[in-house]
Structure formats: structure tokens, C-alpha cells
Amino acid sequence: MHILLVEDDSPLAESIATAMRSRGWRADVSARGEPVPASLLQDAYDALVLDIGLPGIDGLETLRRVREQGSYLPVLMLTARDGVEDRVLGLEWGADDYLVKPFALSELLARLRALVRRHELRRSETLVLSALRFDASARRACIAERAIQLSARECIVLQYLMLKTGQVVAREQLTALVPGWDAATSDNALEMLMSRLRGKIEPGGVRLRTVRGLGYLLEPAAPA
Amino acid sequence: MSGLPAERQPSLRRGLLVWLLLPLVVLIPLTTALIFGLTLRPALDALDRASTDTAVALSQIVEVRDGRASLPLSEQTARALRADLVDETMFAVGDGDGQLLGGSASLLKLAPRMQAGQWRFFEAKIDAKPIRVAAHGMQCGARADQVCAILVAETLGKRSAVERAALLAALSGALVLALPLVVLAMLAVNRAMRPLSRAAAEVELLTPDRLETIDVRGVPREVTPFVLALNRLFARLRAAAAAQRAFVSDAAHQLRTPLAVLRVEAAQALATPHAQELRPALERLHAAAERGARLVQQLLALARADGTALDPTQRPQALDLAHLAAQAADRWLQPSLEAGQDLGFDLEPAWVDGYPVLLEELLGNLVHNAIEHAGPGARITIRTRTEDGRARLCVEDDGRGVPADERELAWQRFRRGREAAGTGSGLGLAIVADIARLHDADATLEPGSQGRGLRVQVRFAPRAGHGTT
Numbered sequence: 001m002h003i004l005l006v007e008d009d010s011p012l013a014e015s016i017a018t019a020m021r022s023r024g025w026r027a028d029v030s031a032r033g034e035p036v037p038a039s040l041l042q043d044a045y046d047a048l049v050l051d052i053g054l055p056g057i058d059g060l061e062t063l064r065r066v067r068e069q070g071s072y073l074p075v076l077m078l079t080a081r082d083g084v085e086d087r088v089l090g091l092e093w094g095a096d097d098y099l100v101k102p103f104a105l106s107e108l109l110a111r112l113r114a115l116v117r118r119h120e121l122r123r124s125e126t127l128v129l130s131a132l133r134f135d136a137s138a139r140r141a142c143i144a145e146r147a148i149q150l151s152a153r154e155c156i157v158l159q160y161l162m163l164k165t166g167q168v169v170a171r172e173q174l175t176a177l178v179p180g181w182d183a184a185t186s187d188n189a190l191e192m193l194m195s196r197l198r199g200k201i202e203p204g205g206v207r208l209r210t211v212r213g214l215g216y217l218l219e220p221a222a223p224a
Numbered sequence: 225m226s227g228l229p230a231e232r233q234p235s236l237r238r239g240l241l242v243w244l245l246l247p248l249v250v251l252i253p254l255t256t257a258l259i260f261g262l263t264l265r266p267a268l269d270a271l272d273r274a275s276t277d278t279a280v281a282l283s284q285i286v287e288v289r290d291g292r293a294s295l296p297l298s299e300q301t302a303r304a305l306r307a308d309l310v311d312e313t314m315f316a317v318g319d320g321d322g323q324l325l326g327g328s329a330s331l332l333k334l335a336p337r338m339q340a341g342q343w344r345f346f347e348a349k350i351d352a353k354p355i356r357v358a359a360h361g362m363q364c365g366a367r368a369d370q371v372c373a374i375l376v377a378e379t380l381g382k383r384s385a386v387e388r389a390a391l392l393a394a395l396s397g398a399l400v401l402a403l404p405l406v407v408l409a410m411l412a413v414n415r416a417m418r419p420l421s422r423a424a425a426e427v428e429l430l431t432p433d434r435l436e437t438i439d440v441r442g443v444p445r446e447v448t449p450f451v452l453a454l455n456r457l458f459a460r461l462r463a464a465a466a467a468q469r470a471f472v473s474d475a476a477h478q479l480r481t482p483l484a485v486l487r488v489e490a491a492q493a494l495a496t497p498h499a500q501e502l503r504p505a506l507e508r509l510h511a512a513a514e515r516g517a518r519l520v521q522q523l524l525a526l527a528r529a530d531g532t533a534l535d536p537t538q539r540p541q542a543l544d545l546a547h548l549a550a551q552a553a554d555r556w557l558q559p560s561l562e563a564g565q566d567l568g569f570d571l572e573p574a575w576v577d578g579y580p581v582l583l584e585e586l587l588g589n590l591v592h593n594a595i596e597h598a599g600p601g602a603r604i605t606i607r608t609r610t611e612d613g614r615a616r617l618c619v620e621d622d623g624r625g626v627p628a629d630e631r632e633l634a635w636q637r638f639r640r641g642r643e644a645a646g647t648g649s650g651l652g653l654a655i656v657a658d659i660a661r662l663h664d665a666d667a668t669l670e671p672g673s674q675g676r677g678l679r680v681q682v683r684f685a686p687r688a689g690h691g692t693t
Contacts, residue, residue: 016488018492080481102483147557166554168554209557211567213571214568
């Protein structure tokens with residue numbers, strides 16, 4: 001992964017960049033927003049991490065300029081204020097996610113992975129989690145190059161879960177995806193489908209958790 | 225203005241009424257007396273004149289021959305002279321020596337000493353009957369001192385009637401004057417006071433949450449200085465609140481970035497290969513960083529809960545607690561798994577009007593507390609409901625629970641239970657209480673179902689403008 005980190009506080013920027021590099025990611029750091037649009041044109045980044053409070057043009061203005069030049073790069077905003085205004089503004093102006101300082105390192109990395117994964121699908125139509133690989137155009141899943149047999153419904157559900165890796169997906173969201181299911185009958189049917197799916201994909205180093213009363217969560221079996 | 229000692233305090237209304245009504249109390253009886261006198265006098269004079277007419281008629285009948293007076297009066301004439309619809313009338317004529325010439329002897333006894341041509345009017349009694357007498361002295365002989373007395377008297381029937389009529393006139397005049405004046409005075413005072421009451425009602429409506437400027441238009445000029453002073457006070461309070469918010473915001477900004485560095489570095493140090501003997505220190509460092517981050521977050525949440533009420537730019541918005549709880553799942557699932565707990569949800573729509581950031585904070589504190597205190601293997605459930613039009617948020621666990629005698633104290637800031645494990649600051653429930661209060665909600669601590677563990681319930685007030693269905 002190649003990340004552009006825009007953060008004016010150099011200790012924080014250094015900390016984050018070091019943590020990323022130690023995980024084998026590439027991280028470039030910029031302390032100001034002005035050069036960001038040009039940098040994005042020069043290098044192929046996977047995601048942009050953008051602090052809102054920057055000297056010169058702030059994070060929101062930087063984001064506006066990035067979107068203005070037609071970039072769809074995933075953007076994660078960092079903010080030191082947890083008022084609603086910053087969040088709403090950031091999301092309205094085209095940020096994909098936000099984190100309030102002081103965030104946990106694991107949360108930052110997980111959110112970035114999720115963002116990049118979604119972006120990946122738009123670009124290459126292939127989703128990867130541990131050894132599990134899902135080809136969205138072919139509707140085919142394999143674990144370490146060995147194909148696994150999935151029904152059409154399982155394909156739909158798995159694709160969605162992989163897009164939302166690390167996030168809780170509500171039952172209603174899943175049942176709404178599956179054609180021919182209605183709210184009355186689907187709870188049981190969904191449970192059976194999920195249990196079959198769990199048996200098929202968990203050998204690929206992933207974990208499909210049931211969140212009681214809410215839905216499901218797909219994550220790597222061993223936290224990164 | 226209730227709750228103030230109404231006595232002893234000067235009252236504008238009372239003062240005005242006293243100064244308006246006191247003159248009326250004095251002037252109206254005076255006026256009544258004046259009207260009474262002015263109407264009665266001419267009427268009584270007219271009645272006396274009727275008697276004098278009779279007396280004059282009698283004087284024309286008296287004949288003086290050879291120095292002796294006589295009264296050649298026929299019985300018919302006498303009757304005609306006495307005729308009266310209302311009163312008993314009588315007359316008496318006496319000569320200069322007091323001898324009766326005609327009429328009533330007992331009346332003549334009342335004759336006063338008179339000069340010729342003199343008129344006297346007086347009241348007297350005959351046979352215990354009050355009468356009014358008109359007496360006339362008349363020259364009736366050669367000698368100047370030969371004065372005949374002519375008396376005409378009548379009972380007081382007409383006079384009483386006249387007095388009654390005059391009294392009635394005077395009293396009705398007074399009434400016609402007094403009643404409207406009193407009513408008008410009270411109306412005028414009330415009318416003059418109304419803008420004052422209105423201004424007071426407007427001030428009454430203000431709460432510490434909403435110190436809005438009072439409109440000076442429509443307030444009487446005399447009261448304007450007070451209202452302006454209040455408005456200036458409100459402006460100062462708003463400015464103070466804004467300064468506090470700015471401070472909180474700046475403090476947040478300044479504290480959060482270094483804390484983020486601390487958190488990231490501590491986590492990174494733990495994740496990087498390191499000497500085994502460093503591990504306990506790194507773990508303590510990591511825990512302290514997490515705790516510091518949380519404490520700052522909580523302190524800022526407390527300050528924000530206190531400041532939100534005074535911030536006119538922040539308005540409550542409609543939101544579903546079920547949605548809020550579902551969103552929180554991402555954040556809390558991992559920590560609960562790490563603590564070996566089962567975090568579950570039981571969500572039904574529960575709409576409230578509230579501040580999303582603060583309600584998130586409230587829920588976060590409840591879930592954090594449960595994860596921190598319930599212990600491994602506990603089952604934690606986040607529940608949302610709407611009952612009787614009131615939204616309810618409930619976080620329940622089947623862990624250790626809180627002893628009954630500690631439950632009330634648990635709401636105080638920095639208060640931690642005797643059995644408290646973990647690294648809590650003791651602020652969590654205080655924040656919950658503050659945020660609940662701001663939303664007109666009650667928060668209660670009770671044992672969980674089957675008497676095990678702890679259930680924290682937050683019941684919101686029914687939403688304004690929404691039915692209880």
C-alpha cells in the first residue's frame with residue numbers, strides 16, 4: 001500500500017509513517033496541503049490521509065482541490081475536533097472516512113485497509129483478505145488458488161462482507177441484497193446461509209463472526 | 225414574580241391605585257352632598273312659597289274696620305285655602321292682641337313676635353305631628369304695633385318626598401360618577417402594567433440554556449433600562465460561554481495531537497520486536513496512553529456537555545438511538561472480544577431529539593463501563609426501545625454488578641466503587657448523568673435481569689410535538 005499522509009505535526013506524522021512502513025507499506029509525508037494535488041498526479045497512491053488543521057490551506061480546502069482535479073482516491077480525514085461540523089463537512093466534501101484524534105493505531109490501519117479494499121474493487125474487481133480471494137466480475141472465490149464452490153446467494157453476501165471487512169454488517173443490509181428474500185422468512189435462511197459460508201471461507205484465514213442481535217463481521221483470523 | 229415576598233415590597237400597581245382612588249373616596253361624598261343640597265334648597269323654597277301664597281291670600285281677606293281687624297272668611301274659601309293633595313294644611317290669623325280671627329287656635333299659639341311685613345319660616349309640632357310654618361306679620365290697625373299674625377302650616381309629606389328625590393338624585397349621580405371612575409382607574413393601571421408583566425413573562429421563559437436577547441420594542445420606556453441591562457448581562461454570559469467553548473476546543477486541539485503520537489508510538493513499540501524485559505514497561509506505557517487519551521476525551525465531553533446548553537449554534541436534532549447503537553458496534557466489538565465478552569444488540573427504533581456527539585459519548589461511556597467492569601465471559605447487551613412515547617436506551621451485563629449502597633454515589637465525578645478494577649477515571653457515569661440531564665432524560669442503575677450484573681437505563685422525555693403512539 002502506498003499512502004500519502006498530510007499532517008503538520010511532525011512527531012505524529014513520523015509516528016504514523018514509521019508504523020506504516022514497519023508493516024511494509026510505503027508512506028510519504030507532507031506537512032502542507034498545497035503540494036498535495038500535484039503529488040497525487042506524480043505518484044500512484046492507494047489512499048490519502050488528510051489532517052483538517054493544516055497551516056496554509058486547511059484539510060477541507062485540500063480535499064476540495066483534490067476532488068476538483070477528478071481524483072477518486074480514498075481519503076481518510078483526521079480531526080482534532082469531534083464536533084459534528086468537521087465530520088459532516090469532511091464527508092460532504094468527499095472524504096470517505098474520518099478519525100478523531102487521539103485515535104488508536106490499529107483503528108487507523110483497519111480503516112485504511114477497508115477504504116483501499118473498496119477502492120480496489122472499483123478498479124480491479126478483486127477482493128483479498130488473508131488467503132481468501134474474491135473475483136467480483138467472475139463471481140468466483142478461491143483460497144490460495146484453490147477455487148471454492150459458492151452459490152449465487154453466497155457470492156452476493158461474500159462480496160458485500162469482503163467490501164466491508166472489519167465492519168459490522170447488519171442482517172437487514174444482507175437480506176436486502178439477496179433477490180427473492182423478504183423480511184419475514186429471511187432471518188433463519190440467512191443464518192443457514194452464513195453458517196454454510198463460514199464453513200467454506202474460514203479455512204482461508206478469515207473469521208466470520210456473528211454479532212448478536214445485529215449482524216455479521218468478517219475479519220482476518222489473526223489481527224494484523 | 226412568584227416566590228417573592230409580596231408584602232413589604234413597594235408595588236407600582238398599588239401605589240398608582242391608591243393615588244387614583246384616594247381622591248375619589250374624598251371627592252365623591254363631597255359631590256354627593258353638594259348635589260343633594262343644591263337640588264333640595266330650591267324645592268323646599270318652592271314649597272315655602274306655596275305657603276306664602278296662601279298667607280298672602282289670607283292677608284287680602286283680613287279687613288280692618290274702626291281699628292279692629294276681622295277675617296270675613298266663608299267656609300268654602302277656608303276649605304279651598306286648606307286644599308292639598310298630599311299634606312294636611314292649616315292656617316291661623318290672629319289680631320295684634322293675639323286673639324284668634326280665624327283658623328286653628330293651636331297653630332296661632334306658635335306665632336312668633338313679628339314686625340309688620342316680616343316673614344318667618346320655621347318647623348314645629350302640633351299634636352306631635354311635625355309641621356312647617358310660614359308666618360307673616362301684617363299691619364292691621366291704626367297703631368304701628370298692631371300687627372296681625374298670619375300663619376300657614378302644612379305637614380311634611382311633600383318635603384319628605386322632595387328630600388327623598390334629592391337624595392336619590394345625589395346618590396345616583398355619585399354612583400354614575402364613582403363606578404366608571406373606579407373601573408377606569410383599575411383598567412388604566414392594569415393596562416399600564418401589562419407591558420411590564422409581558423417583559424417579566426419573557427424573562428421568565430429564559431433558561432440558562434437559552435439566554436436570548438429580549439425585544440425592547442413594546443416595552444415601556446421606563447422599563448427599557450432594566451431590559452437593556454438584562455440583555456447586556458445575557459450578552460456577557462454568552463460571551464463567557466463562547467470563551468469557554470473556544471478554550472475547550474483549543475485545549476482539545478492542543479492535547480489530542482500529542483496524545484495521538486503517544487498512542488501510536490506505544491502501540492507501535494509493542495508491535496515491534498523488542499527485548500523481553502522491556503515488555504512490561506511497554507505494556508504499562510501503552511495502557512497509560514490509552515487511559516490518558518480516554519481521560520482527555522471524557523473531560524472534554526464533560527466540558528462540552530456543560531457548554532452545549534449555552535451554545536446557540538447547537539440545536540438538538542432528531543435521531544434514532546437504534547441507529548446510533550448499531551454504528552457504535554464497529555467501535556466496541558473488538559474491545560469486548562479482547563475482554564472475552566459477548567457484546568450483543570437488541571435494537572428497536574427509538575427516536576429522540578438530541579445532540580448526536582453527546583449521545584454517542586453517553587453510549588460509549590456505558591459500553592466502556594460494561595466492558596471494563598463486567599469481567600471476562602460476561603454477556604453485554606445494548607437495547608433500544610420506545611415505550612409510551614419515551615425512547616429508552618439500556619446497557620445490561622451479567623457481570624459483577626454494583627452493590628446497592630454504591631449505586632447512587634456512582635453518578636458522582638471521580639467516584640469509583642470499592643470493588644472497581646480496571647483503570648477507569650470514575651468520570652464515565654458522571655458524564656452519562658450530565659448528558660442525560662441535558663436531554664431531559666433520567667439515568668438509573670439497577671441490577672440486571674435475574675438480579676445479576678448491572679443494567680443502566682436512560683429514559684428520555686417524550687418528544688415535543690410527537691404523539692405518544
